[in-house]
Amino acid sequence: MTTDIILRVKNLKKYFPITSGLILNRKVGDVKAVDDITFDIHRGETLGLVGESGCGKSTTGLTVLQLYRPTMGQVEFEGQDLTELKGPALRQMRRRMQLIFQDPSASLNPRMTVGNIVGEAMSTHKIVSNRAQRDARVKELLDVVGLNPNFINRYPHEFSGGQRQRIGIARALALEPDFIVCDEPISALDVSIQAQVINLLHNLREQFGLTYLFIAHDLSMVRHFSDRVAVMYLGKIVELTDRDTLYKNPQHPYTQALLSAVPIPDPKVEAKRQRITLKGDLPSPSNPPAGCNFSTRCPLATAECFQVEPEYREIAPNHWAACHLIDEVD
Amino acid sequence: MTTANPFPQPQTISGEDDFISESLLKKAWNRFRRHKLAMFGLLMMTIFVCLALFAPLLSRYPPNDIDLRARSEPPSAEHWFGTDRTGRDIWARTLYGGRVSLSVGLVAVSVSAIIGIVVGCVSGYAGGWIDMILMRITDTVQTFPSLVIIIVLVAIVGPSVYNTMFAIGILGWPGMARIVRSEVLSLREQPFVLAARCLGIPTSAIIFRHILPNTISSLAVAVTFAVASAILQEAALSFLGLGVQLPTASWGNMLQDAQTLSVLETMPWMWVAPGIMIGVTVLSINFIGDGLRDALDPRAIV
Numbered sequence: 001m002t003t004d005i006i007l008r009v010k011n012l013k014k015y016f017p018i019t020s021g022l023i024l025n026r027k028v029g030d031v032k033a034v035d036d037i038t039f040d041i042h043r044g045e046t047l048g049l050v051g052e053s054g055c056g057k058s059t060t061g062l063t064v065l066q067l068y069r070p071t072m073g074q075v076e077f078e079g080q081d082l083t084e085l086k087g088p089a090l091r092q093m094r095r096r097m098q099l100i101f102q103d104p105s106a107s108l109n110p111r112m113t114v115g116n117i118v119g120e121a122m123s124t125h126k127i128v129s130n131r132a133q134r135d136a137r138v139k140e141l142l143d144v145v146g147l148n149p150n151f152i153n154r155y156p157h158e159f160s161g162g163q164r165q166r167i168g169i170a171r172a173l174a175l176e177p178d179f180i181v182c183d184e185p186i187s188a189l190d191v192s193i194q195a196q197v198i199n200l201l202h203n204l205r206e207q208f209g210l211t212y213l214f215i216a217h218d219l220s221m222v223r224h225f226s227d228r229v230a231v232m233y234l235g236k237i238v239e240l241t242d243r244d245t246l247y248k249n250p251q252h253p254y255t256q257a258l259l260s261a262v263p264i265p266d267p268k269v270e271a272k273r274q275r276i277t278l279k280g281d282l283p284s285p286s287n288p289p290a291g292c293n294f295s296t297r298c299p300l301a302t303a304e305c306f307q308v309e310p311e312y313r314e315i316a317p318n319h320w321a322a323c324h325l326i327d328e329v330d
Numbered sequence: 331m332t333t334a335n336p337f338p339q340p341q342t343i344s345g346e347d348d349f350i351s352e353s354l355l356k357k358a359w360n361r362f363r364r365h366k367l368a369m370f371g372l373l374m375m376t377i378f379v380c381l382a383l384f385a386p387l388l389s390r391y392p393p394n395d396i397d398l399r400a401r402s403e404p405p406s407a408e409h410w411f412g413t414d415r416t417g418r419d420i421w422a423r424t425l426y427g428g429r430v431s432l433s434v435g436l437v438a439v440s441v442s443a444i445i446g447i448v449v450g451c452v453s454g455y456a457g458g459w460i461d462m463i464l465m466r467i468t469d470t471v472q473t474f475p476s477l478v479i480i481i482v483l484v485a486i487v488g489p490s491v492y493n494t495m496f497a498i499g500i501l502g503w504p505g506m507a508r509i510v511r512s513e514v515l516s517l518r519e520q521p522f523v524l525a526a527r528c529l530g531i532p533t534s535a536i537i538f539r540h541i542l543p544n545t546i547s548s549l550a551v552a553v554t555f556a557v558a559s560a561i562l563q564e565a566a567l568s569f570l571g572l573g574v575q576l577p578t579a580s581w582g583n584m585l586q587d588a589q590t591l592s593v594l595e596t597m598p599w600m601w602v603a604p605g606i607m608i609g610v611t612v613l614s615i616n617f618i619g620d621g622l623r624d625a626l627d628p629r630a631i632v
Contacts, residue, residue, distance in 0.1 A: 062524075065528060067524060067527060067528055090530075091530035091532070092530070094528060094529060094530035095530065098528060098529070099524075099525065099528045101521050101524075101525065103521055106520055106521045106522065107521035107522050107524075107525050108522055108525075109522040109526075109540050109543075109544070110544070111354060111543045111544055111546075112539075112540075120526075120529065120531065120539070121529035121530065121531065124529070124530060124531055124532070124535070125530060155354060168525075171525065171529070174529070175529065175530075
């Protein structure tokens with residue numbers, strides 16, 4: 001490999017136990033939110049992560065950042081296995097990787113000023129040595145994200161949704177991270193504001209050499225913003241490849257169905273668009289189907305699909321998928 | 331026009347010029363002010379606290395001085411509120427009794443609040459078996475019939491102002507702990523707490539800077555109600571002769587006189603004043619609590 005890998009996720013699993021009983025809390029099962037996923041992120045790239053609601057996208061993001069401790073598997077950040085770190089060592093690593101939230105309102109403490117929200121971590125990690133220095137740095141960051149630096153003493157409720165998201169972004173940048181997980185950063189915003197925030201994220205990537213894990217369910221936005229895209233279904237990655245290949249030549253039946261749902265902004269082409277409609281509902285992640293996860297809804301499923309779990313393999317250079325029906329493409 | 335501005339204005343998305351933000355406290359005060367009953371309560375409490383503080387300046391007789399020539403006298407120009415059966419000035423005793431009753435309320439509630447906040451925070455944030463054990467202890471303390479336990483406690487350690495404060499405080503915390511715990515439980519799942527964890531903020535700072543300040547609204551309400559109930563408990567204890575001991579005056583032990591039927595029927599000045607003080611104080615504090623609940627509601631702030 002010639003490219004520089006910043007983050008390597010190996011066989012990551014996150015199961016949430018289902019317990020019952022008042023006193024003994026017997027474990028009666030697991031919600032397999034993230035079930036054995038493997039991927040790499042190269043320095044400076046944006047990896048899009050798409051999938052329907054409840055497929056484990058956000059859990060993946062939070063588990064990568066060790067905000068949920070994984071049930072199994074490794075997360076290597078520049079060769080350092082984060083799953084082995086604890087306490088102060090892990091806190092030290094947090095400087096390098098940050099999170100941007102979906103809900104800009106709930107992610108800001110309503111009783112703290114913008115200056116405190118953005119600046120708190122700087123003081124904690126001793127990036128700044130006094131209040132004046134901190135305020136100067138916060139103002140700089142507010143300017144970077146397109147907010148008036150004089151807003152430093154205002155409270156979150158005095159801002160609009162888009163402005164609040166900018167505050168969240170400024171906070172994520174406060175520690176000068178290399179890697180940022182964007183957990184549906186635009187899905188709670190108005191369409192007109194979405195473009196602004198996406199452009200801001202884009203500019204910041206250029207300016208600070210950031211690497212993003214971009215979680216979203218807006219396929220067009222992911223296509224616009226990502227270098228490579230991973231598609232998740234029921235806790236597993238079903239297909240991962242570079243953006244153009246995925247959108248032009250999807251191999252997995254689920255990816256094909258997903259992409260067929262994207263409207264085309266051209267009435268003539270749109271009229272001829274063939275939608276692949278999936279039947280049934282998303283199975284419960286606490287009781288996934290035997291064999292291929294997607295077998296219950298796959299229009300092409302064969303007998304094998306219902307019994308044998310497909311291997312997640314490289315079907316073409318840098319094109320990974322998990323499906324029995326895909327032949328090796330050379 | 332000869333010198334160029336060396337500090338070009340940064341590009342901003344808003345052109346507003348006033349950057350002074352109203353603090354959250356000021357907004358809460360504005361909302362509180364609109365609450366008429368709460369303002370009435372605040373006024374009454376201010377008056378009562380001033381009366382208690384400036385008692386020596388406002389009374390013509392020391393509260394414990396016995397004047398056997400003027401026993402059981404009805405209100406007059408000499409003794410504004412009359413005298414009790416040993417000739418002590420009721421007006422002076424009401425003012426000095428306010429000192430005791432109000433400080434018992436404050437100290438007892440401070441004890442409860444400190445225990446309650448610590449237990450609630452640890453229980454809510456730690457969760458798991460720590461939460462389980464702490465909450466069962468809380469339940470146990472809560473099921474104690476508090477007045478009976480306080481009577482037993484005071485009987486063991488002996489009645490005094492400080493023992494009364496301590497006994498009331500040590501049994502008042504379970505309610506506070508439960509409120510703090512439930513707030514912490516919901517707050518710790520908030521995205522802004524997740525954000526703080528992600529920024530590597532230590533747990534203690536998360537609790538003190540991010541979680542506790544957000545419990546203030548419900549805590550302030552709980553504290554005011556607890557003050558009211560502590561004053562009532564002190565009155566009850568003193569009425570039973572187990573609280574503040576004579577000759578020290580407290581509103582509660584002044585009511586003790588009302589235990590006699592003759593006093594109750596023919597000498598109302600002995601118990602009306604402290605009785606009204608207790609009633610108005612408790613009512614005022616409850617009104618303040620109501621006002622605080624509305625004023626500090628975080629939903630109104632956000």
